[in-house]
Amino acid sequence: MNLNTITELKRPSSADEVTAWKDGYAWLAGGTWLFSEPQVHTDTLIDLAGLKWQSLAVASDGGLEVAATCTIHDLCEFKPPKTWKAGALIGECCRSFLSSFKIWHEASIGGNIVMSLPAGPMISLTTALEGIYTLWPRNGEPRDVNAIDFVTGNHQNVLAKGELLRSIHLPASALGKRFAFRRASLTHLGRSGVLLIGTIDDAKKELIITITAATARPVQVRLCGAVTAIEVREAIEAAVPESLWFDDVHSSPAHRRHLSYHYAEEIRKELCA
Ligand SMILES: Cc1cc2nc3c(=O)[nH]c(=O)nc-3n(C[C@H](O)[C@H](O)[C@H](O)COP(=O)(O)OP(=O)(O)OC[C@H]3O[C@@H](n4cnc5c(N)ncnc54)[C@H](O)[C@@H]3O)c2cc1C
Structure with a gap:
């Protein structure tokens, strides 16, 4: 969409050219969110493309x-x-x-x-x-x-x-670890409602489970040794207060909580078997 509040587009070749930050400024990357809704408080976009960072x-x-x-x-x-x-x-x-x-x-x-x-x-x-x-x-x-x-x-x-x-x-x-991935979405290629990733360090016998999409912010639990189902459940219970389960049109907090425990146990079985 057109952003009719924008009055200036800056294209610096170095981030150091932007010293004084003003209200109304916004960094512009791909612009897929910035141009998807009105940005009434933004008057200047600063395009990151000119910085030419190696991807x-x-x-x-x-x-x-x-x-x-x-x-x-x-x-x-x-x-x-x-x-x-x-x-x-x-x-x-x-x-x-x-x-x-x-x-x-x-x-x-x-x-x-x-x-x-x-x-x-x-x-x-x-x-x-x-x-x-x-x-x-x-x-x-x-x-x-x-x-x-x-x-x-x-x-x-x-x-x-x-x-x-x-x-x-x-x-x-971390890239060298085995992993397990679980995701739920209301539609095949839709926004995630629940996304859990487990990784395991076989030498240290450390299992890490990361919960995203189900909670308002990412939550990570780390468990060592011969991890049991009850240990995983208790670790998540301790790490995620009830108010942190996210609520939106893609899933209810109860559904997200249920699936997160279910996926966490699947991940434990897959990685710790
Ligand atoms: C149809 C549609 C579907 C979408 N689906 C999803 C989805 O499933 N999941 C999801 O997470 N998002 C989704 N989005 C939101 C958004 O498009 C994505 O999050 C996308 O990855 C944003 O990247 P961008 O480079 O386009 O960011 P931009 O739109 O350029 O910027 C987004 C924000 O980040 C700031 N910003 C960008 N880069 C930097 C930087 N390097 N440092 C500091 N600030 C920066 C900008 O100032 C702006 O506030 C969706 C959007 C649309 C329109």
Whole structure:
């Protein structure tokens, strides 16, 4: 749609060119959300395309460095090495979208994370793979935040005004783990109502279960040793207060709670058998 409140489009070639942040400014990535509804409080878009960040790179630990501007399409096209047992999770999460051609080709990984919707599949992917986000404040030193601590609620996160999500680091240690994936959606390619991912470190015998879409923010439980069904249930009960189960047209809190316990047990059986 046309955004008739926009009076200026900036195209910096470096993020440092944007020093003074004003109310009314917004970073523009793929624009799939920005242009999907009126932005009455926004008068200036700052296009990230001119920064020309490399979409994907091998990280210093052998993991994956994803630029915030990388598109869903480019991430999904990436062929992970065979040693990354969790590599197939990338494709699973890229396909967990209510995704039109436009979203598939234009939506960015960073835009999806910063939107901080419960059903943000790039949040599911990067929290489950123990990602680390690099944030660039305006006029400050870059800082790293664990993916699991970034989203604080529905459409809420820890970004300060004008702060830019620069990149996402997926560590090689997490990409090397076995995984199990479970997702429920009212329609085949619809928005997720419940999305659970389990990963297991076979050497440490540590099971991590990450709950997204079912809860207003991501929740992660870690269990060690010969994990039992009751231990998984108790860990989720302790980590998810009743008010955190998300309520919208895609599912009720009771349905989301029920499916989350069900999927968590399936994941435990699949990974710990
Ligand atoms: C039909 C439709 C279906 C959708 N389905 C889903 C869905 O299933 N799940 C879901 O999660 N979302 C969905 N969305 C919302 C949205 O399109 C996606 O979340 C998309 O990934 C946003 O990415 P983008 O690059 O287009 O972001 P943009 O629209 O460009 O930006 C989104 C927001 O993030 C900010 N931003 C973008 N990049 C950065 C950055 N690097 N640093 C700081 N701030 C930044 C922008 O200022 C803006 O506030 C849907 C939207 C539509 C229109």
